[in-house]
Amino acid sequence: xxxxxxxxxxxxxxxxxxxxxxxxxxxxxxxxxxxxxxxxxxxxxxxxxxxxxxxxxxxxxxxxxxxxxxxxxxxxxxxxxxxxxxxxxxxxxxxxxxxxxxxxxxxxxxxxxxxxxxxxxxxxxxxxxxxxxxxxxxxxxxxx
Numbered sequence: 728x729x730x731x732x733x734x735x736x737x738x739x740x741x742x743x744x745x746x747x748x749x750x751x752x753x754x755x756x757x758x759x760x761x762x763x764x765x766x767x768x769x770x771x772x773x774x775x776x777x778x779x780x781x782x783x784x785x786x787x788x789x790x791x792x793x794x795x796x797x798x799x800x801x802x803x804x805x806x807x808x809x810x811x812x813x814x815x816x817x818x819x820x821x822x823x824x825x826x827x828x829x830x831x832x833x834x835x836x837x838x839x840x841x842x843x844x845x846x847x848x849x850x851x852x853x854x855x856x857x858x859x860x861x862x863x864x865x866x867x868x869x870x871x
Contacts, residue, residue, distance in 0.1 A: 764807070765866040767796050771844050771858040782866075792844040792856035800870050801837045807868025809840045826862050840866060 738744040745758040765782035769775065771794050775786045780796075787795035811826030824846045834841045844859040 763865050763867055764800075764802070764870055765796070765798055767862075767864050769794070769796075769862050769864075770860055771842075771862050772860045773858070787839070789841060792858055794842050794844070794862065795834055795839045796842065796864060796866075797839045798837075798866075802866075803837070803869040803871045805836050807866055809835070809864065809866045811842055812863035812865065824857070824859055826859060826864060828864070837871065840864070 736745055738746075744760075747758050763781065765780075767780040767783045767786075768778040769780070769786055770778070771788075771792065775788045775794060777783060777786060782799050783796050784799040785797045787797060789795055809828035811828060824844065826842055826844050828835060828840050828842055842862065842864055843856065844862055845854050845856045
């Protein structure tokens with residue numbers, strides 16, 4: 728098996744763009760556009776602790792169930808895609824909860840995103856807010 732060791736890859740047509748061909752040879756993916764530009768595994772519930780992250784400078788406790796992820800390198804605009812993943816209220820909880828980006832409460836900007844943690848209320852169509860033990864988020868877009 729061959730191995731290529733490089734420090735930098737530069738696109739031939741456009742310096743910042745490299746196309747990768749899929750398994751079938753016809754579908755392509757733009758490598759630069761496909762990479763997550765920020766992600767974070769964090770705890771909302773007490774310490775607002777970052778377990779691991781990429782391009783996250785800090786967390787801000789905005790309120791109950793609300794956390795801002797602050798970016799080390801800002802996005803070029805606020806049209807990026809932010810997706811919250813699974814979470815749970817405590818380390819031993821088995822019920823699944825949700826995390827989603829919110830702009831109605833706090834921030835959805837080039838330098839930070841607000842995340843709302845909560846759960847579905849089983850007796851109605853409502854949603855309850857709470858701090859999560861395991862909060863996971865990913866952000867895709869163009870960096871500035």
